Amino acid sequence: MARPVEFDESKVLTSAMEQFWREGYEASSVQKLLDCTGINRGTLYNSFGDKNTLFKSCVDQYNRLVEKQIANSLKNEKLQAWDAIKAYFDEAVINVSNKRRSMGCLLANSLCESINYDRDMKKVVRASLAIIRKALVLRLKEAQKKGKVKKGISVEFAADVLMNSLHGVRVNSRDGKNAKQLNELIKHTINSLKK
Amino acid sequence: MARPVEFDESKVLTSAMEQFWREGYEASSVQKLLDCTGINRGTLYNSFGDKNTLFKSCVDQYNRLVEKQIANSLKNEKLQAWDAIKAYFDEAVINVSNKRRSMGCLLANSLCESINYDRDMKKVVRASLAIIRKALVLRLKEAQKKGKVKKGISVEFAADVLMNSLHGVRVNSRDGKNAKQLNELIKHTINSLKK
DNA sequence: TTACTAATGGAATTCCCATTCAATTAACAG
DNA sequence: CTGTTAATTGAATGGGAATTCCATTAGTAA
Incomplete structure (x- = not known):
């Protein structure tokens, strides 16, 4: 009936997400978003709402990326618990060390920005982090059942330690540390929990 | 001879630093900086340069804060190496859990912001982080000399692990985690290095 | 072909941003 | 008191921000 869309929604979201x-959030002006996505002003507002709404859609896009990484690692049934956990962190490190070198993590970056004070946004970001933590907890429970978690360390605490190290690695990635260095840090953290 | 200054430079810098x-950086407009410092537009430009210069002065102010914390902990000669290291992290956690609750770390936040892509700014932020790391290394060397570092762990790597955990804790602080939770994370990290 | 619908393109609007500047003020030296 | 100097004040400037709006375009259904 009407004129068909010309843009590829997923590609637009990926480009905007990377920006x-x-x-x-603050430094990404609408103009920059138009430049990097190649879409037009009207299209952005018509099809993606305003800048704030677009940002939330970008966090959703980021979630899809994270879920793919989780599917490849934590939810890979061929891997033992700790191997799966290590595999997830490998994915996370690779993700910030190639094309996306020194970009850190969209979620951690957002926590550190003023956008963090927008309640709605905080909810969205926290929900995304909760997805990662939940997948880690599942595998940590498996590891504990098999007696492979150091005694005195609860599954919940181990998850906190891993998430803390993940955040640290992401900040360090923005400081320019390379994949090898980040991997060593992750390995150390895992060894501090593993029996 | 001339009209004397009316503002207290250190107070202005502290207020701007907190903003x-x-x-x-991006979300802190000059207007907000005027509101929180109480100084006037002209005063800001006359006495503190532009927004960019003011930001750098605020990082210097932050450094003075960090140096006080280091003087109280890492450079406290009454404390043994690991106690001094623990004391530093206690200071760091208290700092983000009272009035400055959930503000994280100015330096880590800046790394996660776009300001990170300003070369000059990055240099200033990195220099500040290097001060902390250097003070940690001194104490870690002491600990190692006394055989109190787990074997196979170099002083440099231990410093990286501590800095990584510090960054993680700061991101977690912005996510609203309380002092107790942050302390547990720090304790775990220290125990993973200590013999 | 024609009428209809929704996407597109970009000019226009409104607002807030960082920065400049000229007038005013306050202390002090003579 | 007076002239000098520098701090203070806030109006003015110019640019870029987010957003709105409407004329144009392109496909589809009749």
């Missing part, structure tokens, strides 16, 4: 990821 | 710390 927000690299420079943050 | 940048809370909301980041």
